[in-house]
Amino acid sequence: MKTIGIILAGGNNKRMKDLTAKRAIAAMPMAGTYRAIDFVLTNMANSHISKVAVLTQYNTKTLNEHLNSSKWWDFGRKQGGLFIYHPTITQKNSNWYRGTIDSMYQNIHFLKDSHEPYVVIASGDGIYQLDYNKVLEYHVQRRADITMVTTNLQEWEDSSRFGQVITDEDGRVRDFEEKPMVETTREVNCGIYIIRRRLLIELLESCIAEDRYDFVRDIIIRYRNLKRIYAYHLDTYWSNVASASSYFKTNMDFLKHDVREHFFKGGTAVLTKVNDFPPAKYNPGSSVKNSLIASGTIVNGRIEDSVVFKKSFIGSNCVIKNSIILNDVYIGDNTVIENCIVESHNTIYANSTYIGDPENIRIVIESNNRYSI
């Protein structure tokens, strides 16, 4: 056991539009049956990291419910385990997490009480598969102080919401621009770092002493010429779902054969809380084309190029196109939905129409009464 994990799952941002009215980004439903944080938790479990802290503060209800038992990710153990830390008022502190550094500093006991030499810090909204031991190997071999994982951004993604990284031939970070207006490179920071535990404690303490709270700005950028900061290039699928449009496109990526092969058939299944819904049911009159359907769903109508999450009901003669239907949505008969994300637990009355723009996906939030239909 060389490594402990910290998952930064605190956040929200305006780019998520109304989707995070309900839950934190890390708890966003993903790919039909998962939530965003499942991917990083699975990576931690598969990398044999057995002690993991999840730092969270924004709208944590769904995330807490999802993580109510750690056994689904094999973290239910005596040695290590899964720990969820919210900001808490103490004699010394009355603040929320004021930034990523502050969130770790407020839980510095987790770092100080561990004995493992390394820490993996990862965000809760990345969709990827990665064995962190490979990053650690690279880190040790480069004699790095901090290693950050970088990747070449997908074509459809907007680089201006990422940190852009320029390295030398050896992989050492030479320049780093956080969310620049003008793109310098498509190689971006994935928000995954490996650092020695003692160095992290030291850096956190000196930052807090100067009221510096942001890991990227106050450690990565500020220290980049002082410390040996290296970039580990991730060459398989990676996506960050922290904007409504990225969220939509990442889900749609799972309609691609190679993406499904990568995540589902690679021998290491993505782990998630199990719901035990019955198999999906296709009734007479249903027609499903190029779509993902999750368990518990009952289909009576037409579905094309869409992702339908768990326990949804699609009425007769419905037409669902290029849309995402989140968990437990009831859609009455003869309804047309196109280019939309339909919020979970919604009830859509029969004979309704919701049409979005392919370039600007419409987020449908209805709170109709389910049982008066």
Add this chain to the structure above:
Amino acid sequence: MKTKKEMIAMLLAGGQGSRLGVLTANMAKPAVSFGGKYRIIDFPLSNCINSGVDTVGVMTQYQPLRLNTHIGIGIAWDLDRNRGGVTILSPYEKSENTDWYTGTANAILQNIGYIDSYDPEYVLILGGDHIYKMDYELMLNYHKARKADITMAAMPVPIEEASRFGVLVTEPETGKIIDFQEKPAVPKSNLASMGIYIFNWKVLREALITNKDVPSLDFGMHVIPYCHKNGNPVYCYEYNSYWKDVGTLQSYWEANMELIDLVPVFNLYEEYWQIYTNSDSVAPQFVDRDAAVERCIVGDGCEIFGTLKNSVIGENVTIEPGAVVTDSIIMGNTVIKKGARVEKAIIAEDCVIGEDAVLGAGEYKESTFNKKVYNSDLVTIGERSVIPSGVTIGKNTAIIGVTTLEDYPDNKLESGGAIVKAGETV
């Protein structure tokens, strides 16, 4: 230290279920897949936890590997407990009289030590081979209210079928049992015993020890008649909901097919009384642009490129382009290759059906292999079988093992035929 439990369950899961033919060649009947996601044992196990019974001993004997891995430490059913939970009880060697489980009651007799460790008032005896949802707590309440020593669950069946069951004759007012008939030629009642019993543990313990030398000690044949004769009050708990025996290939196929009805009689989609299972996959299923799926239930992680109609599809199944599957049950991890045609078949786990193979062709013919097991139109393929490309397989057939073209004279297996490869047992 003893952990006192009011009632614990003892689940008999050791039987082969030989009338399921090649499906139970390598696993006990309770481990057979059902309904695109489940295994038969999930139903009694889920009933236990939903009824508040959190201590279950599962007695295994015939081919237990699949059952053991499925149950694991009971996480899927919330039966992973510090106090109680699920325990697999296999026959074990003793200093004298080492024996397999020779009968239903003999299996309990050999596990008196396990039951005693929980010091229960009541013991619930269950089988592992029926599909039903039942609240055992209601049955226990009935048992207590009647001050019974034994309560037997029973279900009214058509009188002409009653001779297949153990029949209970009751006092009409009280439900007290006055007579039993085991598979009678002329049944005196239409109440069929479901093989579900609640015993006062003291009464059962005494009866088991007294009768310990009876060969093949059985509840219906020996223990219950003995208690009845001794004057212990025995009551009948009448049950009137869905309860399906899936002991034959035909009844197994029918029970699966009932699940695809528009509103199934046995509804898995109700939120109340969930059925839990230890599943291999949680990935969503993908339905391709050229696929057609209608009147089916499809398990997680499937990739559907072909046509599916009136079928029950398990987890992680691949239906390749141009394949057509109708009126069939396909279990987990099986691949149906391009252009294959599958009609009225039961295909077990991890099989590969070759390109352009045709299953279920021609007319019904009597089985030349085993008339007792194979007596319908169904094509039955055992687990891990391989069917080569381009062969035609008739109706009422059975195949298990990795078959090659040499096994099929003229690329054909006639109706009523069977292929059992060396190393496979049936």
